[in-house]
Amino acid sequence: MIRVHKGEAPEVLHRLGPRWVQRHSVEFDARQADYEIGATTMAIREHVYGHPTVREALAAAQHGKCCYCEVAIEHPYMLRHVEHWRPKGAVKQGPGEPVQYPGYYWLAYEWDNLLLSCGVCNSGYKSIVFPLADDNGRARNHHEDVGVEEPQLLKPDRDDPEPHIEWIDDQPRGRSEIGWKTIETVGLVREDDVKRSREYNELRKAHHRLLKCSGNEHIALVREIANECRQRLEQSVLPTSQYSAMAKAFIATHTTEI
Numbered sequence: 311m312i313r314v315h316k317g318e319a320p321e322v323l324h325r326l327g328p329r330w331v332q333r334h335s336v337e338f339d340a341r342q343a344d345y346e347i348g349a350t351t352m353a354i355r356e357h358v359y360g361h362p363t364v365r366e367a368l369a370a371a372q373h374g375k376c377c378y379c380e381v382a383i384e385h386p387y388m389l390r391h392v393e394h395w396r397p398k399g400a401v402k403q404g405p406g407e408p409v410q411y412p413g414y415y416w417l418a419y420e421w422d423n424l425l426l427s428c429g430v431c432n433s434g435y436k437s438i439v440f441p442l443a444d445d446n447g448r449a450r451n452h453h454e455d456v457g458v459e460e461p462q463l464l465k466p467d468r469d470d471p472e473p474h475i476e477w478i479d480d481q482p483r484g485r486s487e488i489g490w491k492t493i494e495t496v497g498l499v500r501e502d503d504v505k506r507s508r509e510y511n512e513l514r515k516a517h518h519r520l521l522k523c524s525g526n527e528h529i530a531l532v533r534e535i536a537n538e539c540r541q542r543l544e545q546s547v548l549p550t551s552q553y554s555a556m557a558k559a560f561i562a563t564h565t566t567e568i
């Protein structure tokens with residue numbers, strides 16, 4: 311996970327978002343009890359929050375990668391899940407905890423609440439989980455203030471994850487309580503993640519080759535190999551590269567040897 315820098319909200323959210331929030335709010339006030347037990351659910355408009363301009367803006371800000379695990383999200387296009395950081399339709403304090411309704415419907419079209427994630431992070435792990443330091447302090451509807459909540463989930467478009475998550479080889483480890491909670495919530499420990507392991511092994515190989523070259527770079531061929539390895543390692547930490555947080559940690563721990 312790395313820090314994501316989002317630009318301005320796409321126009322569709324300004325144009326249609328407030329109208330739908332207003333409608334959902336009126337609906338909620340009219341049948342609050344039904345919404346709170348989940349007997350009625352809010353019809354959140356995907357054509358608004360999931361509008362192509364929203365997806366494209368998020369994809370550009372995140373360099374086409376998942377906001378949590380940094381995997382490149384390939385086509386088909388619809389596999390790019392628009393992730394509601396605060397879940398829109400229902401919410402749980404943790405896996406196995408009771409489902410609470412109606413979710414943060416009033417933030418469903420808020421640019422600040424939207425990210426792009428892969429299916430594994432979104433559907434496989436996080437889903438409707440949104441842990442707070444105190445579940446009793448949760449804002450339950452549009453009359454309540456989310457500002458009093460203390461979320462235990464890093465927000466990639468606000469927080470720098472680096473002080474909270476470190477990497478031991480190809481697996482993340484918490485440096486703080488919120489770091490651990492984030493790793494657990496989006497399931498970042500993935501020992502069976504073949505793509506991530508492959509990238510880690512590539513980095514190790516490049517580093518190993520570079521070490522073997524050092525001291526012999528007066529020979530043109532060796533110099534060429536060394537440059538190639540250096541470039542490979544330098545490229546791996548760019549925000550456009552998959553798993554750049556892991557690569558950055560790798561370089562940091564091996565930098566004295568290069």
Ligand SMILES: [Zn+2]
Nearest residue numbers: 376379428431
């Ligand atoms: Zn992911």
